[in-house]
Amino acid sequence: MSDPALKPLPGVAPKAVSPWRDLWWRFCEDRVALFAFGVVVLLVMMALFAPLISPQNPYDLSGLSLRDARRPPGFVGSGGYTHILGTDAQGRDLLSAILYGLRVSLQIGITAGAVALVIGTSIGIAAAYARGFVEAILMRIVDLQLSFPPILLALVLVALLGQGQAQLVTALVAAQYAYFARTAFGAASAERSKDYVEAAAATPLSARRIVFRHILPNAMPALIVVATVQIAYAIALEATLSFLGLGLPVTEPSLGMLISNGVKYMMSGRTWISVYPGIMLIILIVAINMVGDHLRDILNPRLDK
């Protein structure tokens, strides 16, 4: 009973509790984290249903009028409805632009996070399973890359690859996969050296079965924490690159692009064009990070009470 992870939860019978249910219960203990989780779910819903709930299709150029450009919040435009958050420099309804921007940002963040998760985990687990020479080479590369700041890597790659969604996602994945590889390697090599895996490896069980049935499930919790944080980071990174003028093309702006578009009007007092997309971006990133933060705390056995 010295391992605190084996200790039964207070008030919970120590019988068949699946680890995922257990995780969910412990997650719900913290109201703030639960609230943050609710916000994330809400934002994802808003992004999914953006075409249904936004007052205007911001990509439809024929629906835009320059007479409506840069109007403050509350302005009733030529479309006949109120622009709750005002309009941007192209005369787009800002609320619609933000909802669509949220869609683009989330899409890029989740795609980059998921691809990096798959690639990074594969590398980490392959290194931990193979050991020896393969491990030394793979992890040396990963460690080397971890020592470079991701923003610099992404900056250079975007400059080298050119603009576009696929190029941007590639740059983000290249900048982030190493975090997953490190985490997966750590968890997998701890598992790999346990007796039951050694025993399984001595039987005719296929390597694939050992990896997917025994090693991967044990690495999952740590990987989920990294994934939440990295998705938030990918969204922030994309916004930063867009802000520096190295991100996506202007036609389908992400949140970062919307902020960047509004900056030149900021100094003349038309602050809403940048500020509202910025607030949306921050709510999104902070909420995801709070969820990740709490997950990390409940998954850290050393902090178990």
Place this chain on the structure above:
Amino acid sequence: MSGFIIQRLLQAIVVMAVMSVIVFAGIYSIGNPLEILIPPEATQDVRERTIARFGLDRPVVEQYFYYIRNLLQGDLGRSYIYNEPVLQLISGRLPATIELVLVSVLGALFIGVPLGMLAGYRPDALSSRIIMAVSILGFSVPTFWVGLILILTFAVELGWLPSGGRGDTAELLGTAWSFLTLNGWSHLALPAINLALFKLAIMIRLARAGTREVMLGDTVKFARAAGLSEWTIMSRHVLKLISIPIVTVFGLELGSTLAFAVVTETIFSWPGVGKLIIDSIKNLDRPVMMAYLMLTAGLFVTINLIVDLVYALLDPRLRKGGAA
């Protein structure tokens, strides 16, 4: 020990060589520098001479070896845009970046560690929750956004501080520094705060996590049993126990802050290296991009090498080599 040093040195050299090939190949695959170098109305004769002068008619492999030969002699080429030796261009901008980075990182260290220890000392207190909320904000809110808000608040609305530039500088050791004048500090304040926030969040987290773990350990239990005051326990024992990871991260962060300065320098028009690299990426100024990337890679490889060697000095088990 000497075997270990040689092994790691060789590794660093190999890494630098590989980096140079990758970066060179990458940079040579983008854009056409001729559009920048040669005015559109130039005659065929002028075109050919310019191409020959920059060696652009040679095969890429030959250009690479030519570049490396010059690099080893300390010649990083001339900027296409500024028509100045790149080394001179970068070293002229470097003090501004170093100044900004040092002020931010030291500020983050001296404010972040005490706050983080406080948050780790009483994890459930209201003050600790506020500190952690601030640190999550510092972590989450993108640097460029904080920069914009800082400019909007302190430069546009309140008019207290300037929104860009370096301000007055004074000479020290033959270089101009802003931190020696009051006006320079007023220019330095906003970009330094901007750059420091992320580091502050990291320091708070590290200090908090370390403190929480140390507080549960035997050291604190016995120190309390010995009747030491809480202040003595925190400042003498806990601080010492959590300092090793903090010092490591501090060293690594010093390097990555140089990279992060790119964003801050762009927003605040701080005339450092970061602004130079963004401009050169936009203008396809190959020699400057190449030199910046090689210098940054060199910096990181050096930092890693030092960290490895210091670890080896502290932990004899690593000296046997091999451990990746």
